[in-house]
Amino acid sequence: MARRRNEIVLYLIISYFYTIICQMSQRDTVSRYKATLGEQTDWIDENLQNLTALAALLPKTSRDLRIIVSKVKADISPRFPLPLSRLVASAYIDLRLFAGQPKDRPVPETEKRYREARVAQFLPTILSAQQKLVTSPAQNTAAVELLGEDLRSCSQAEDFFVLAVKQIGSNGRADDHDRISVYHNADGTPIALRKTKIESTALLLEPAVSPQLVPIPAGTVVHVGPNASYVKTGEFDYLDRRNRPKTRYQTFEVGGEDTGLEVAPLRLSPWAYEDPLDRAVFAISRYNTGAEVQYDSDRAKLAQGFSIDDFRLAARSVMDIAYGVGIEA
Helix, strand or coil: CHHHHHHHHHHHHHHHHHHHHHHHHHHHHHHHHHHHHHHHHHHHHHCHHHHHHHCCCCHHHHHHHHHHHHCCCCCEECCECCHHHHHHHHHHHHHHHHHCCCCCCCCCHHHHHHHHHHHHHHHHHHHHCCCCECCCCCCCCEEEEECCCCCCCCCCHHHHHHHHHHHHCCCCCCCCCCEEEEEECCCCCEEEEECCCCCCCEEECCCEECCCCCEECCCEEEEECCCCCCEEEEEEEEECCCCCEEEEEEEEECCCCCCCEEEEEEEECHHHECCHHHHHHHHEEECCCCCCCEECHHHHHHHHHCCHHHHHHHHHHHHHHHHCCCCCC
16 A cells, blocks of 8 residues: 555656646746747848848749738648748748649749749748758758649658658658658768658658759658659568558669659758757747647647758668668768
8 A cells, every 4th residue: 555655656756847848848948939039030020121022923832921920810730830940831832833834824933933043042041040950960951852842741740750760760660751761972971751641741851952942941841742753672571460561661772874863842840959948939829819838748749859961861861772772971
């Protein structure tokens, strides 16, 4: 009886301190969010004339810029909780609309390239004003081709990318994703880690740039196109108890002289940011005007508990498993 009582007391003590730690983390995250929101709002106000000019031919970006400035829409999505991350996603939407040929009104090639050039001017301005973005240890910049499709990313993409990392480390025990793919360049550097749960999206592992000089930071959620020039370099199936394929790991080499990874950039993920507290800001949301911001502690754990390096290491593990070549990290 005494032992049971001591166990209950110990549990209550641990729960108390865990609650205190969570409250401190929430307080720090909300404080960082409010400070960064103020900094970004001030920066937009100071640079509004230049931003408006750069976004003039970008309908989605122009619309969202007006909304941000007028503050008429106060909802906050955890997919892009801050004004600048929202503008990055808006510019990528405009980019995807211009990159492809709409069925009802084909865009002339000259107009398409001109508009892509406007996105290439707009994005560096926005990205340079954000919190510190992650960099590549090898200073790699992957070459990509823009995929022209109007696509959307799942709000749960972060959860499923983390599940992919855990699955890769489970030695075949977990089977959340039936297929996990890694795209790498000729020297073996992983460029993107692709999962298949809900939406088949990928996490960009290295900074990338298109031929039109559109920057795409590491940590961006992207769709990957089925480019026929990709070379399959490895494949491995984890089997179930009946020897049926349970999970397939595949690796592809991309990026010859005239080709790159074909992607449609969607939005920045928390892992595009270096500071764990900046990543935790993606746990903030608000969907009712005038309401207090909401904090999702589970989402904060995902954002802070993993970094872009965890996904790079997971991608290298897939490469080791799929074609048995040890590549030094």
